Amino acid sequence: MIEIESVSVDFHTKLRTVRALKDVSLSVPQGTVFGLVGESGSGKTTLLRAMMGLTAVSSGGVKIAGEAVRQNPPLAFRRRVQMVMQDCYASLNPAHTVDQIIGEPLAIHRFDNPEKRILQALKDVGLGPEHRFRFPHQLSGGQRQRVAIARCLAIEPQVMLLDEPTSALDVSIQAEIVNLVMRLQQQKGLTLFIISHDLPLVTHMCDRLAIMRKGMVREVITSQDLIERKVEDDYTKVLLSASL
Amino acid sequence: MSRLEIENLRVQFMSRSGPVPALRGVNLSVDGGRVGIVGESGSGKSTMGRAIMGLLPLTAQVSASRFRFADVDLLAASAAKKRALRGRRIGLIMQDPRYALNPVMTAGAQIAECFRLHHGLVCRAAKSRALDLLAAVRINDPETAYDQYPHQLSGGMGQRVMIAIALAGEPELLIADEPTSALDASVRTSFLGLLDQIIRERGMSLILISHDLNLVANFCDRVVVLYGGQVMEECTATDLAAPHHAYTRALAACRPSLTERLPELRTFTRDPAWLEAQP
Numbered sequence: 003m004i005e006i007e008s009v010s011v012d013f014h015t016k017l018r019t020v021r022a023l024k025d026v027s028l029s030v031p032q033g034t035v036f037g038l039v040g041e042s043g044s045g046k047t048t049l050l051r052a053m054m055g056l057t058a059v060s061s062g063g064v065k066i067a068g069e070a071v072r073q074n075p076p077l078a079f080r081r082r083v084q085m086v087m088q089d090c091y092a093s094l095n096p097a098h099t100v101d102q103i104i105g106e107p108l109a110i111h112r113f114d115n116p117e118k119r120i121l122q123a124l125k126d127v128g129l130g131p132e133h134r135f136r137f138p139h140q141l142s143g144g145q146r147q148r149v150a151i152a153r154c155l156a157i158e159p160q161v162m163l164l165d166e167p168t169s170a171l172d173v174s175i176q177a178e179i180v181n182l183v184m185r186l187q188q189q190k191g192l193t194l195f196i197i198s199h200d201l202p203l204v205t206h207m208c209d210r211l212a213i214m215r216k217g218m219v220r221e222v223i224t225s226q227d228l229i230e231r232k233v234e235d236d237y238t239k240v241l242l243s244a245s246l
Numbered sequence: 247m248s249r250l251e252i253e254n255l256r257v258q259f260m261s262r263s264g265p266v267p268a269l270r271g272v273n274l275s276v277d278g279g280r281v282g283i284v285g286e287s288g289s290g291k292s293t294m295g296r297a298i299m300g301l302l303p304l305t306a307q308v309s310a311s312r313f314r315f316a317d318v319d320l321l322a323a324s325a326a327k328k329r330a331l332r333g334r335r336i337g338l339i340m341q342d343p344r345y346a347l348n349p350v351m352t353a354g355a356q357i358a359e360c361f362r363l364h365h366g367l368v369c370r371a372a373k374s375r376a377l378d379l380l381a382a383v384r385i386n387d388p389e390t391a392y393d394q395y396p397h398q399l400s401g402g403m404g405q406r407v408m409i410a411i412a413l414a415g416e417p418e419l420l421i422a423d424e425p426t427s428a429l430d431a432s433v434r435t436s437f438l439g440l441l442d443q444i445i446r447e448r449g450m451s452l453i454l455i456s457h458d459l460n461l462v463a464n465f466c467d468r469v470v471v472l473y474g475g476q477v478m479e480e481c482t483a484t485d486l487a488a489p490h491h492a493y494t495r496a497l498a499a500c501r502p503s504l505t506e507r508l509p510e511l512r513t514f515t516r517d518p519a520w521l522e523a524q525p
Contacts, residue, residue: 041430177500177511206502
């Protein structure tokens with residue numbers, strides 16, 4: 003479903019060139035959950051932006067569902083690939099109601115029957131019709147992240163990219179959101195790509211995960227192997243002992 | 247060692263729709279050692295730290311039957327007296343160095359400022375003390391870091407500068423409000439090691455405010471669990487392995503684990519009785 007082939011990304015400043023990603027190759031089959039773990043500055047978010055066509059790649063390429071991702075991708079690409087941002091306090095328009103927030107992508111992608119779809123999307127993420135005409139500031143952090151997920155799901159994507167989806171939330175709320183995402187993934191057969199610096203969380207959610215450091219993938223490992231501590235890379239071991 | 251004694255502390259914020267209670271009768275006593283305050287967002291843990299520092303906004307109403315630090319009554323103290331306490335005798339490390347440091351002052355100038363204010367040192371002496379302190383918080387090249395602005399520092403370095411600022415007044419009590427939530431797992435470990443060393447060397451008391459039950463259990467001697475502005479449970483950190491209160495148990499259970507893979511993470515529903523159980 004997702005094919006990342008030797009992607010490199012350079013950022014140019016006046017003085018120097020920073021290579022944010024070095025020759026990253028990953029492959030994620032359809033309907034599976036893949037995780038990306040690394041410290042800040044390791045290139046996780048850059049890779050995600052490259053996958054969304056938001057950042058130009060210097061070499062290599064990303065293919066999603068057989069189609070090469072380019073900058074400013076067509077509407078049909080966005081329809082298939084959606085993204086949930088890290089900070090649900092910043093990613094929802096404070097001047098729009100939940101109804102408008104979920105309705106906007108439906109209008110952009112010319113879906114019929116928005117009324118029904120908005121209510122269904124809210125129901126999918128465990129919110130009721132009473133939340134429909136509220137503003138983001140009238141919702142709790144967990145409810146906001148649910149709205150962000152509902153906004154993605156409304157247009158029925160095949161691939162969902164999640165950038166630190168729960169790092170702004172409490173553990174108890176995190177558990178609810180994670181269970182919700184996993185339930186929806188199974189119901190709808192979504193392909194999920196999750197970024198986080200929280201190794202236990204990614205291990206719980208994903209079938210396979212990649213450990214990144216300094217723009218390179220150090221190790222790709224299945225969650226089962228990680229739990230059984232079949233770890234080869236030294237850096238993964240460091241990360242593992244720091245997370246326990 | 248100076249004692250912090252809090253009995254029946256109540257804080258409420260006045261709003262247009264009436265008073266909103268943030269703390270409802272909290273007891274806490276700190277006399278050396280490390281105390282952890284754990285709770286979710288909205289449980290009142292940061293309000294507690296701010297109340298001790300006297301940094302609550304004007305809309306807050308504070309009452310307590312006892313609220314003392316050493317020989318100072320924090321309820322009756324004048325603004326000047328509280329100011330003399332802040333930084334000098336009670337230090338605060340805030341959550342995120344990106345927001346808490348002054349963006350238009352170099353890191354060194356911010357530390358030197360503390361020495362000038364609290365110890366009456368002049369420029370050059372203040373600078374040399376600040377450089378010593380930067381070295382003490384294990385910054386590799388203090389001379390360079392001294393002249394760097396907060397945006398030029400990494401998260402871990404910024405957090406070390408924050409400790410340096412808090413230590414400059416040589417406080418007897420250090421309050422750390424979520425000091426590691428902006429840091430990566432590996433940086434967090436080295437940061438906590440440093441904090442541990444400094445507290446032991448200087449014989450300070452520590453109040454560590456965090457939402458991370460694991461972290462507090464590993465780092466503190468005593469733990470206070472807050473929920474809805476009330477203390478649910480107070481125990482030693484070792485007792486936290488087998489907590490008594492249903493809330494603490496539930497909070498501990500819902501973290502994903504690296505040793506087993508559950509089909510679903512555990513969640514819990516909040517029992518309204520938790521808030522009524524206490525007098």
